Amino acid sequence: MSCADESDEHWSYNNPSTWPDHFPAAGGSCQSPINVVSSETVPQQYPPFIFSPSYTGLTLLTLTNNGHQVAATLKKDTESETQSDLWITGGGLTDTFHFVNFHLHWGRNDRHGSEHEIDGNIFPAEAHVVLKNNETGKTAVLGFLFDIANSPDKENAQWKAYSTAASTLINIGDTVDCMINMSQLLNIEDKQFFCYIGSLTTPPCTEGVIWTIFIDTITILEDDLNLLRKNIMRKVYRPVQPVNDRIIYRNQVD
Ligand SMILES: [Zn+2]
Numbered sequence: 001m002s003c004a005d006e007s008d009e010h011w012s013y014n015n016p017s018t019w020p021d022h023f024p025a026a027g028g029s030c031q032s033p034i035n036v037v038s039s040e041t042v043p044q045q046y047p048p049f050i051f052s053p054s055y056t057g058l059t060l061l062t063l064t065n066n067g068h069q070v071a072a073t074l075k076k077d078t079e080s081e082t083q084s085d086l087w088i089t090g091g092g093l094t095d096t097f098h099f100v101n102f103h104l105h106w107g108r109n110d111r112h113g114s115e116h117e118i119d120g121n122i123f124p125a126e127a128h129v130v131l132k133n134n135e136t137g138k139t140a141v142l143g144f145l146f147d148i149a150n151s152p153d154k155e156n157a158q159w160k161a162y163s164t165a166a167s168t169l170i171n172i173g174d175t176v177d178c179m180i181n182m183s184q185l186l187n188i189e190d191k192q193f194f195c196y197i198g199s200l201t202t203p204p205c206t207e208g209v210i211w212t213i214f215i216d217t218i219t220i221l222e223d224d225l226n227l228l229r230k231n232i233m234r235k236v237y238r239p240v241q242p243v244n245d246r247i248i249y250r251n252q253v254d
Contacts, residue, residue: 032198
C-alpha cells in the first residue's frame with residue numbers, strides 16, 4: 001500500500017530487494033506482505049466491522065497515477081464535507097479509522113498480482129484500503145484479494161469503474177474523477193479475515209500497520225487488468241516478506 005505521498009521517491013517494482021538500501025524500515029522484521037499459512041493462524045473473537053453511513057452512498061473520488069499505482073482519494077474540494085464521514089471501526093481496529101485512499105496491485109499476468117498469499121496461493125490482484133486514526137496517527141489497511149470474473153456480469157461494477165477510469169491515466173500525475181459506491185466496492189459483510197501487524201508495502205515500508213486480509217475474493221475481468229497492465233504499469237506488487245515470530249490471527253466465526 002501507499003499513503004500516496006511518496007510519488008517523488010526513487011524506487012520501483014523492478015528491484016524491491018534493494019528498497020532497504022534507501023528505506024531502512026524495508027529491511028525490518030515485521031514487513032508486509034506475507035504468505036498467510038492458514039493452519040498456523042490463531043482464532044480470535046473480533047467485534048463486527050462498522051462502516052459509516054456514507055459508505056452506502058456515492059463518493060466522489062480523484063484517481064491519480066502517482067508513478068507507482070493509481071490511488072483513489074476523496075476529491076479535494078469535497079474533502080471537508082466527506083472526510084469525517086468515511087470511517088471504519090470494529091474487527092481488529094480498536095478505534096475509529098478514517099479513509100485515506102484505495103488502490104489496486106496487479107501483476108504482468110493472472111498468475112501474479114496479489115501482494116499477500118494464502119497458503120502459497122497467489123491471486124491476480126489485491127486491493128488496499130488505507131485508513132488512518134487521526135488521533136494516534138496509526139495506519140490500518142484492509143486487503144481484498146481478487147479472482148478473474150468469467151463473464152462481464154460477474155464482475156464487481158465498482159472495480160470496473162475504477163479500472164476503466166484508472167487505465168486512462170497514462171502519464172504520471174494524470175488525474176480523473178470517479179464516482180464510487182464504497183460499500184459495493186468492498187462488499188465485506190460476513191466475510192472471514194486474517195489480522196496481523198505488518199508494514200506499508202511501498203517505501204518507506206514503515207512498520208506498525210494493522211492489516212486485515214479478507215478471504216472472500218472480489219471479481220474483476222481479465223480485460224480490465226490487461227488495460228491497467230498495458231496503460232499504467234506491467235506489475236505493481238511487492239513479493240512476500242518473512243513472517244518471523246509474528247502471530248497471524250483469524251476471526252472466529254460461529
Ligand atoms: Zn497497497
